[in-house]
Amino acid sequence: CVGINLRYRFHVSLLCKLVSCFGDRAGQFFSSGHTNNWAVLVCTSRFWFNYRHVANTLSVYRSVKRLGIPDSHIVLMLADDMACNHRNPKPATVFSHKNMELNVYGDDVEVDYRGYEVTVENFLRILTGRLPPSTPRSKRLLSDDRSNILIYLTGHGGNGFLKFQDSEEISNVELADAFEQMWQKRRYNELLFIIDTCQGASMYERFYSPNLMALASSQVGEDSLSHQPDLAIGVHLMDRYTFYLLEFLEDIHPASKTNMNDLFKVCPKSQCVSTPGHRTDLFLRDPGSVLITDFFGSVRKVELTMETINLTDPIDAESGELQKEMHTYADQLPVSEIIHQKPKQKDWHPPDGFILGLWTLILLVFFQTYGVKHLKHIF
């Protein structure tokens, strides 16, 4: 019945738009304040028994892609490979539901950071934009001051920290400072932070930058629990909070008008066993006026025009250069040439510090023992 209500609302709002809104299109254009959407989805756990964290991240990836954010605007970080893991009885699939109903891995997934690349350093570098110059575009968060960013983290966490790959942690202070850097560099317009770990609410306690809204799956002192195991695969498939979040998001479509207050109600204590928390005091707008699609979907505002533009002719390959000499394929294993190959001349390098120091020491000891008067005999 929730679906029917949404559809009814959609038709009413469409009628309203047709009747009244041709004039102030420019005003509507900037009412939400953002012009592009980005998503950074991170799974920080390694090993096969943490299958559910990868499934969590891929469910959010799937929803975000379905609602319109393209792959070029999604930075997906998965710390381990579950789909093609040798323990997976159905390769190239990651299921989110018992009985293998929904394959969230899909057929056209693009993972930007995988395996050992998912580290605290890389995560913070993506957020702040301080990446080495040769990093490809798909691995960068190229947001500007009109971008709405969705950040989703999942894994194992504790009071004030999140564990990355069983070897390092990120603390809530570091995260808050990274967001402050993003604010000062004008890298976001509004930011929605969702975390699904044990004691997740501790991660947003320290935020102090404006326009941040945060959701967590459990309060400090509580554990986030997993949903259900699958006997064929042998591990738990999803965490409870993200499972009900996925169920909620499956009802959202690109034109839906559901707002954040509905998102705060996802997974009450009766379903989640832990108490989900949220924080909106740093957010300037009222959460009731923020649409789900402001963060999970993508802005597609199209303006039609009848103007024409002239395109130049393509540059033709010059046909004048005729190579005179005949080319040949190289010999793949020229045995005689290899046997008579001259050894490579090693480049001469000046002696490094250690050798110089050693010789200085030897000379010093020599002159110490035998006296300086011998110097004139040598030089």
Place this chain on the structure above:
Amino acid sequence: AMAEQKFRVRARALVCVFVCVVMCGCGRDDFQEELVIRPLHSGDIYTSFQFRTLWETDFTRENKVSHYRLFPKSLGQVISKFSVRELHISFTQGYWRTMQWGQPYLPSPPGAELWVWFQDSLTDVDGTWKELTNVLSGIFCASLNFIDSTNTVQPSASFKPLGIGNVTDHRFLRYATLPREIVCTENLTPWKKLLPCGSKAGLAVLLKSEKLFHSSFHSQAVHIRPVCKDDQCKTTSWELRQTLNVVFDLHNSGQGKNEWSLFKMFSRTLTEACPVASSSKIYIDITDNSQGEQFELSPATPLLSQAVVLGDRRTFSVYDLTQQITFGTMRSLNLLIRGKSSDMLRPLLHAERYVAGYGLQTGEIHTLMYNNHPYRSFPVLLLDSVPWYLRLYIHTLTVTSKGKDNKPSYIHYQPSKDRVRPHLLEMLVQLPPNSVTEVTLQFERALLKWTEYTPDPNHGFYVGSSVISSLVPSIVAMDTNNSRERPLFSSFFPSKEESSYFVRVYTEPLLVNLPTPDFSMPYNVICLTCTVVAVGYGSLYNLLTRSFQIEEPSPGLAKRIANIIRKMRGVPPL
């Protein structure tokens, strides 16, 4: 963003006019697609896809190439920006079992392998190599950015260019492998997007990841090289080959029945060829099946073709997808192969490698190379690239064939430098006929710094496959005319002489355990030390600085009340 969208809409309004302009003059690129199916004698089936785009253009000239049609733009920009002459990259999951499956049409090692020949006009090869690996990691969604100087080598005699050209100065060659690299759908997706028809038409509709990764062996590769345009070979064109080799397991995906069909292998059937392909064919290897005694092929096809591949003359049934008649009345093609193939010839060259020894300090690498030819001997070039944390003792290197010492006619060894360079060992060994040649080498394991361990160090560390390149005697005369029209699978390695053909064999990668510290120890040590300090020091401090006072026991309740009354009266307490 708004301006961008406006521009896009305007551009779209004119696209139909522009396409007409394009069709007239500039279509000098050509696309061919091909699928070869070879039933193996163990009941498994080997399928090999090849997609080739040929384009006559010059990426190295001053004016940048701006108009791309069938050749993918991302790769064209990579070639021109990084002055690449040849690029070969492959992603493989699984190990090719030569003894059970024979020789592959295109060999590849487990994990990721990248080797590149740069143009001789390039000055800073190492810097360009680093940038190139980063860009390729973005294009193929793989962690190729882990390729750096600690796993890159510069072979001195192996990996000669496969395309045309005069330059063979090995300063411009770089080779690296990542044996730990995983291959999954995220690598297949961008690979499919490079094809002109994507995965929407032609042979690429069969590439569904759920079936492709449920196999014993999966390998996808991209090969870019300059080739001869015609017989005279005065002009060159750029060739891009995308290959995908899969071996489906009989018991895993075949459910034990000796019956294979396109639908069973790929969960799809073919309905049309790629519209921009000039040729789209399927070849089924029926050499041992001339009278239909081994296996049955349906639907039947009148087209037959013979090709010399891997030193042998093989016969193939051909299905031409550009002919509408191939699809029959159902408008879809589902090949059915029922039965098993016969015993195949023993491969002439294959190799094994393993680690011997015990404990976590020393070990020994053994590489065995088998020459199964009854009376001919041939030379092989062995390339070994070992990471720096296995310290090789080259003075213990022994090469023995049939129990006797076999001295290599060429050895090139570059020692490793800790945290900078790996070991590089190249040897040219003559393998005697019908023999096993064993190469042994002792090593010592290094202790890494604690930050250099991976998050899962108890899994072990990988050593990349050895590469064995060789000219193997062929049974029939090879075709040395490299520019004639030949099926794609037989024209990958150029042949210079008729009596032998070039083959490359990869050994298994090795998995070695390095001495691994217990990473929970710092936490344990801190807890223990703090406890000892707190209990020991604290007790001592208290004993030294505490002073004792005598204290009266507190009086009972009645006495306390009486004392209060007496205080109120002004009388001294009890």
